[in-house]
Amino acid sequence: MSSRHRYAKTDFKTRIDDLKGFGPRFYSGIAILLLVFFGSLYYIFWVTLLPIDVHNSMPYMTPETIALSMQPAVSQSLADRSFTLKVDGKEASFRLGDYDFTASPYADGHTEEVTYKDKKGKERTKVIATKGSLCYNETAVYSFIYGLAKEYGTPMIEPKIKISGDKMTVYKGTDGVGIDYNDLMNTIIERIKNDDYSPISTNIVTLTAPEVDIDKIYREVKCGPENAYVTEDSAGNPKFTADIIGKDFDLEEARSIIQTQSDKTKWVIHLTLTYPEINLKQVRAPYCLDVLSTCTTSYKGSSKERANNVERAADNINTYGDFTDGLILQPGEEFSFNGMVGQRTEKNGFMKAPVYISSGSTEDYGGGICQVSTTIYCAALYADLQITERHNHIYVIHYWPTEGCDATVDWGHLDFKFKNNKEYPIKLKLTYENRKLTATITGTEDGITAKLESEVTDKVSFDTVYKRPSADNPEGKVSGGDMGKRIRVWKRVYHDGKFVEKKKISYDLYQPLTKTIYTANLPEGAEYH
Numbered sequence: 299m300s301s302r303h304r305y306a307k308t309d310f311k312t313r314i315d316d317l318k319g320f321g322p323r324f325y326s327g328i329a330i331l332l333l334v335f336f337g338s339l340y341y342i343f344w345v346t347l348l349p350i351d352v353h354n355s356m357p358y359m360t361p362e363t364i365a366l367s368m369q370p371a372v373s374q375s376l377a378d379r380s381f382t383l384k385v386d387g388k389e390a391s392f393r394l395g396d397y398d399f400t401a402s403p404y405a406d407g408h409t410e411e412v413t414y415k416d417k418k419g420k421e422r423t424k425v426i427a428t429k430g431s432l433c434y435n436e437t438a439v440y441s442f443i444y445g446l447a448k449e450y451g452t453p454m455i456e457p458k459i460k461i462s463g464d465k466m467t468v469y470k471g472t473d474g475v476g477i478d479y480n481d482l483m484n485t486i487i488e489r490i491k492n493d494d495y496s497p498i499s500t501n502i503v504t505l506t507a508p509e510v511d512i513d514k515i516y517r518e519v520k521c522g523p524e525n526a527y528v529t530e531d532s533a534g535n536p537k538f539t540a541d542i543i544g545k546d547f548d549l550e551e552a553r554s555i556i557q558t559q560s561d562k563t564k565w566v567i568h569l570t571l572t573y574p575e576i577n578l579k580q581v582r583a584p585y586c587l588d589v590l591s592t593c594t595t596s597y598k599g600s601s602k603e604r605a606n607n608v609e610r611a612a613d614n615i616n617t618y619g620d621f622t623d624g625l626i627l628q629p630g631e632e633f634s635f636n637g638m639v640g641q642r643t644e645k646n647g648f649m650k651a652p653v654y655i656s657s658g659s660t661e662d663y664g665g666g667i668c669q670v671s672t673t674i675y676c677a678a679l680y681a682d683l684q685i686t687e688r689h690n691h692i693y694v695i696h697y698w699p700t701e702g703c704d705a706t707v708d709w710g711h712l713d714f715k716f717k718n719n720k721e722y723p724i725k726l727k728l729t730y731e732n733r734k735l736t737a738t739i740t741g742t743e744d745g746i747t748a749k750l751e752s753e754v755t756d757k758v759s760f761d762t763v764y765k766r767p768s769a770d771n772p773e774g775k776v777s778g779g780d781m782g783k784r785i786r787v788w789k790r791v792y793h794d795g796k797f798v799e800k801k802k803i804s805y806d807l808y809q810p811l812t813k814t815i816y817t818a819n820l821p822e823g824a825e826y827h
Contacts, residue, residue, distance in 0.1 A: 376401060381486065382497040385446050385477065389497075392442065392486075398435040399490075432487060443477050447502055451475040454505035459515060466519065466547065466567045468556065471507025478503060510556055516549045519569075525576040536585055544572030579722065579742050586626065586725035588743035591680035595673045595697045597666070598733040604651035604666035608735055611639045611670040612728035624727030627718040632686060633726065635671050635707050635714040642667065642709055654692050654706075668706045669697055669735065671714040674726065675705035677737040678716045679803065681724070682746045682791055687715040690806040694780050702752045702785035702806055720744065745794040750787065750803075758782030760810035763827035764820055771816040779813030 377395030447453045454474035460467045482500050489495065523544035528536050552567045559565060597608055618625050618638040627633060642648040642664025651665030668691065675688060676698060691706045698704060705714040718724050724741035760781055767773040787803040820826065 376490070379490070379495055381489070381495055383446070383482075384497055384499040386450070386502050390446055394434075394490075397438045397442070398433070400433050432490065439483070440479060443479055443482060447476040450502045454507055456507060457510045459519070461519070461545075461569070464569045464571050466569050468510060468512070468515065468552075468565045468567060470510060470563045473507050474505060475502050476505045477501075478505070512549065512553050512556055516547070516552070520546050523572045523574040525574045526578040526581040527576070528581050538578060538582055541574045541577045541581075543574065546570045546572075583722035583742045586723055586740040586742070588740060590724065590739045590741050590743075590746075591677045591748075592736060592738045593673050593677040593680065594734055594736040595669055596734050597669060597697065600666060600733065601651060603649035605733065606647075606649050607642070607651055607664050607666045608669055609730050610647050611664075611667040612730055612735060614639045615670075615674075615726065615728055624725045626723055626725045628723050629718055629720060632715055632717045633674075635674070635705075636709055637713075639667065639670075639707075664709075668695075668704070670728070670737075671705045671707045672698055672703070673735050673737045674728075675714060675716075676700075676703050676750070677726075677739050679703065679750060679789055680748050681739045681741075682748050682789075683724075683739070684717040684719040685715075685803075686717050687713050688804075689714075690804065690808065692809050693811040694783055694785075694808045700750045700752050700787070701754065701783070702787040702804060703750055747792045747795075749790045749792075751790065752785055752787045754783050754785055756784040758810045760813055762813040762815065764824050765814055765816050765827055767816040767818055773817060775816040777814045778811040780808075780811040782810035783808045 376399045377393075379395075379399075380391055380393040383390045383392050444453055452472075452474040454476045455472045457471040458469050460469070477500055482498070485498055485500075489498065521542060521544055524542040526539060526541035528538050530536050547567050547569050552565075555565050555567065597605055600608070615635075615638050616622075616624055625633070625638065640646055642662075644663060648664045648667075650661045650663055652659045653662045653665040672695065675685070678685060688705045689707075689712045690702070691704050694701055695704045706712060707714050720741055721744070722742040724739055727738050727740070729736045729738070758781060760779055762779070765771065767775070784805070784807050786805045789801045789803050791798045791801060814827075
């Protein structure tokens with residue numbers, strides 16, 4: 299078990315110069331000290347970790363102000379320093395900034411009372427911080443030192459633990475070679491204290507792994523449950539603090555297991571878990587931060603009228619009801635495309651554009667919005683949401699690559715609906731840029747993903763007809779020409795990347811779409827339709 303925590307502190311005990319005996323030198327140095335205090339990182343480093351001499355500018359600064367003003371400069375000074383470590387003749391660079399070395403002069407609250415004279419020459423006293431602390435990332439430092447020793451043989455491995463659910467596995471340490479961590483760190487700390495960054499030599503030694511300290515493990519593992527919570531900054535950005543699951547185990551039983559089974563290299567200890575009332579998922583849920591699925595289709599070839607309809611429908615969904623930046627569905631709530639987009643009329647901002655009908659196509663208000671419903675449909679399938687109403691087009695559509703994954707709508711007749719069957723809220727947001735429409739569903743990550751597959755089981759040929767050209771349909775224009783198809787669609791569902799099940803989604807029939815050629819020169823034997 300490694301006893302090392304993420305951060306370690308080492309105090310530097312300091313002294314206060316005898317100000318009474320400082321005499322004239324104190325006053326003659328005032329100007330120099332002022333310059334050094336505000337301009338020299340080297341001096342700042344020393345007044346932070348060593349005694350602080352108070353001069354006439356400092357009486358007007360509180361201890362907190364002094365500490366806060368010095369700390370960033372001291373920490374930057376440390377970050378730029380480095381040692382050359384010589385390990386049995388080989389050299390390695392150790393830059394303090396890579397291991398989060400920082401100085402915290404006010405960390406331990408140690409203070410001293412010093413005497414000074416104000417501008418009028420009156421003697422005064424003031425309490426200031428005079429003792430600093432050195433903080434560093436001990437986990438990273440230990441990993442670095444461990445790595446230095448690996449090329450010299452099998453490193454010593456300390457006892458460690460691994461917790462999985464309500465089981466804690468305690469692993470016995472193993473002897474090996476390495477560098478005496480404590481000895482090297484003491485040397486480094488002493489060198490920093492003395493501003494000595496000359497090379498440090500150390501040797502590889504044989505290290506004996508410490509025995510398992512079950513009492514120490516107990517002190518580190520045992521904890522009570524703590525609820526997750528969120529705070530927001532002035533801009534409303536959330537910051538989440540995760541929940542902590544309470545852990546405990548029978549110390550005497552664990553000690554007995556390790557002692558009576560001393561020939562083993564690992565032991566399994568049962569943990570008693572106490573769950574908090576509020577976990578991190580519950581706190582994050584209202585913000586819908588995790589992307590569950592996304593789907594993008596292109597409408598680059600659309601007329602300005604059709605593009606208007608696509609974007610109008612997207613905007614209506616994003617701003618439905620009280621929402622301004624996407625539609626939120628609580629668990630169990632149902633999405634209705636018609637209900638949220640509204641009736642497609644000129645008054646509601648929709649324009650006439652081509653729509654499919656049984657005889658081919660015509661123009662009507664809202665033409666093109668089925669691309670919006672189809673894009674949302676595919677995103678809902680990828681997120682494994684429950685589809686409650688969906689209808690296929692008369693003809694095969696081409697703005698989504700997987701055939702059969704479309705959803706048509708018609709005000710008053712055909713709707714597209716899905717239900718939030720998740721444990722937490724979800725958010726549907728539609729965005730468009732450069733004639734590309736994207737439907738994104740966010741919520742709380744549940745590990746569910748899906749893939750879509752389609753199969754054409756039957757095909758029916760289309761007919762070809764000829765029409766006279768016109769201003770709207772010039773010579774040589776060709777439209778339509780799609781085969782009729784029967785298409786079966788499946789969805790493969792995965793949880794955390796592992797296959798769960800294969801679901802049949804639909805089995806639809808699409809009619810053949812007649813090919814229309816506009817020409818003034820009929821082929822031999824052909825007639826105008």
